[in-house]
Amino acid sequence: MVTPLFSDSLVVHTQSHDYPIVITDKHAMAEQVTPYISGQQVLIVTNETVAPLYLSQLQTQLEKSFTVAVCILADGEQYKNQDSINQIYDVLMTARFNRDVTLIALGGGVVGDMTGFAAASFMRGVSFIQIPTTLLSQVDSSVGGKTGINHSQGKNMIGAFWQPQMVLADMSTLQTLPVRELSAGLAEVIKYALIMDIEFLEWLETNLPAMMALDLAILGEAVKRCCEYKADLVAQDEREAGVRALLNFGHTFGHVIETHEGYGNWLHGEAVAVGMVQAAELSQKMGWLSDADVARIKRVLRLANLPINPPSIAPDVALSLMGHDKKVQGGQIRLILLKSLGQAVLTKDFEAQLLTEVLS
Amino acid sequence: MVTPLFSDSLVVHTQSHDYPIVITDKHAMAEQVTPYISGQQVLIVTNETVAPLYLSQLQTQLEKSFTVAVCILADGEQYKNQDSINQIYDVLMTARFNRDVTLIALGGGVVGDMTGFAAASFMRGVSFIQIPTTLLSQVDSSVGGKTGINHSQGKNMIGAFWQPQMVLADMSTLQTLPVRELSAGLAEVIKYALIMDIEFLEWLETNLPAMMALDLAILGEAVKRCCEYKADLVAQDEREAGVRALLNFGHTFGHVIETHEGYGNWLHGEAVAVGMVQAAELSQKMGWLSDADVARIKRVLRLANLPINPPSIAPDVALSLMGHDKKVQGGQIRLILLKSLGQAVLTKDFEAQLLTEVLS
Structure with a gap:
């Protein structure tokens, strides 16, 4: 365990609820998100680029306390579409998860936007947590509640306003960012x-x-x-x-x-x-x-x-x-x-x- | 114009806004929904069974005041799925409609549930109005804000809570109900x-x-x-x-x-x-x-x-x-x-x- 250089947070107020953004380089994702998971079921959504870097440790740690399923999407804005959302739904249904599930977005803005929209629409709305792994998504996607996907005729045309339970900006992930x-x-x-x-x-x-x-x-x-x-x-x-x-x-x-x-x-x-x-x-x-x-x-x-x-x-x-x-x-x-x-x-x-x- | 035998209403209170349910047999749909359309764009969503009965008059009347597009879906619970939602999105995009659009659901519960979910998710949420044409949907879908579609592995698994701007229960539509x-x-x-x-x-x-x-x-x-x-x-x-x-x-x-x-x-x-x-x-x-x-x-x-x-x-x-x-x-x-x-x-x-x- 690395001694944290820093750990800071702020609270975001929204119409539905307040949630914290935790900003730290204490690289201990599971430990930090666990208090914000209310049920027994967790789905981690990530992509092919981020999965080899950070998925294994997070998944292994969470499996000690939760039933964990994983959905690994293709990487890229061109996959920010309904097909990817359907992949997330399929994993949720196959795992027989219900309204108590918490979705965790592990990746950049595209993963966060899609995971958020899947959370907003699965069983009319379930919880989700964001772990943004790019500077852009740490700055841009942590606040505002915008989730969604592209339509073939326009960017971000389909989506919902849906707020996370917490955002973990683990700054150490920037060490692997191009x-x-x-x-x-x-x-x-x-x-x-x-x-x-x-x-x-x-x-x-x-x-x-x-x-x-x-x-x-x-x-x-x-x-x-x-x-x-x-x-x-x-x-x-x-x-x-x-x-x-x-x-x-x-x-x-x-x-x-x-x-x-x-x-x-x-x-x-x-x-x-x-x-x-x-x-x-x-x-x-x-x-x-x-x-x-x-x-x-x-x-x-x-x-x-x-x-x-x-x-x-x-x-x-x-x-x-x-x-x-x-x-x-x-x-x-x-x-x-x-x-x-x-x-x-x-x-x-x-x-x-x-x-x-x-x-x- | 038929003299109304009756016209009554109640107001439903929700977290986002209040809306009226107008219950009448004054068969004048366009006139009654018009006050609840805020922009210039209207999409009527209906199905192949209801369209021949009620679409033409509603569409013609609304076209006097609005830009109107139409989406006619196949009739039946088996079409309450993502493909039908995508059809609605496609019509909205092709018509170049934006956040100001109002969707009107003209049909039974399946049409209402799908139109509501399309409204909840197009551009992160636009207005919609329900005109339920079955007794079941007049009773069951007018209150509660449940919208959604089926997943191949489960009914009503995908959706959102989204409230209409108004509900028009035009009782005269029951005259064509089996x-x-x-x-x-x-x-x-x-x-x-x-x-x-x-x-x-x-x-x-x-x-x-x-x-x-x-x-x-x-x-x-x-x-x-x-x-x-x-x-x-x-x-x-x-x-x-x-x-x-x-x-x-x-x-x-x-x-x-x-x-x-x-x-x-x-x-x-x-x-x-x-x-x-x-x-x-x-x-x-x-x-x-x-x-x-x-x-x-x-x-x-x-x-x-x-x-x-x-x-x-x-x-x-x-x-x-x-x-x-x-x-x-x-x-x-x-x-x-x-x-x-x-x-x-x-x-x-x-x-x-x-x-x-x-x-x-």
Whole structure:
């Protein structure tokens, strides 16, 4: 047993119940989730990449106290679909599990989203616990209750709001995360600083080198702060009618890159990094940010080894791709821009010419 | 336009919102549901049996105010599955509908359950309205928020609790209901009297002949009373931990008949009718009901043209089939029995010998 470098937690308040996010590098998953399992039945859902790394120990430990079944899904966004959900249902039915079962999601955002939706819909709703094993999912999926799958004609079109019983952010899992995915997760961390807190931006400027060097305590502190920021926004706006939209900063621009370049060639976080630069450049053209502000944003993204320059996309193509974004209302593009560093707004009041300039 | 013989309503209170059940024979569906449609997009979900009867008028009327899409499913419990849900999703995506859509379920319980689950899971939850066109669904599905589908290994295994914006019980639709299905619906009506209210039993003894003769006002009054009884039980017990289980009176016995005889050969309500007789006979052997009480139950079921005698099933086979019922807890069979007419209890304290006698 490794002595913990740190163990911290926060409590998330939701309409249905409160739950803790435990952030630690004490690598003892079974011990930490056990208090949140109410029945005798456990289903661990993971994927082919994560299973060889972390499944065996978790499963063996839990089997001392529970009846444990396992569902190992294929790895990748392209498997975030109804077929995978049906696989989970089939394992639950074959194991003859009932309403007392607890599902445990062991993996990144895709595993978490699918496990959550299976939990929301099996026998009209059972308990689930998240063990996110990527920085992105630790930051992004731990709060908000969004679960779901893709439809062949659209991402995240099928799903439910369903809250976990607890989230275990075991930071030691980041030691096996590909470095490019670590950077992609950091893009979302930096996003919170840019939209909500210039003090956190300063903190990141100091600490990003340590985070890139896998200082788990520093990474854990960043995860906690991001979860707190998100919990704050979600509490104000559980159904995403207003301020919660600010979480999509950089995403409308980034979506253009992902779509144009083909999903998977650019990681989501990489596209968001470039998208944040473009949103900042438009904010600068609006007179809200200074040149120095934009340069500072680029610098912090470079500290996380993230791209800051878009691939070559013709402006008219980019504009057309933007038109397909969910944030379009009444045919007009709405963008999240920065009034200043640490303060974002959702607006449709920008000159189309300035947007075209940014995309050129 | 037919002058309404009657129009009545009640309000159901749920955790998420309150909604009305409008009970009327004013056959003007579009007019009555329109105030409860908030956006511009409507999807009507129905089946091949109901569509020729009621779809055209509803669709034409709604198209004056809304963008309307239609999904016509195959008719039957065997189609209450993921494939049908996927059909609904596909129509929603092809129509490019979004979070503002309202789904309308036009049909019996199967259509209602599936439409509700599609509404619960499309874009993490959109609005829906129920127009139940069978007596069973008017009585049974209007209250409680249960939605879902079957899994190949079990009924109603996948689903969600999701409440409608309103329920329109248009009693005039019962004029096209096969008489055998009317009787099957009356079994559930009689059930409420037996478990909750002896005064309602007296009312039924007087009024069942008129109901069998399709007196819509009398049928509407019965529907309203049943919805009120169910709303009362559900309010006490939204997640079905206690008193809500009383709604399953007659169902454990009835389930044996349905399973043994093959689903579809006995209608659900017919099996429940016989099951209620068996539960009453066991209650009589326990000393709770008199012979006259049991005779009275049989008489009221006969007034609704319902069967009162079980098919031939060996007692050991029946007991084994009972063991697979969801209401088994810790290996012991729990049954809903009558302490007296109008008062049900859930109990495992009965002599196995008496149960075997009832099944013989």
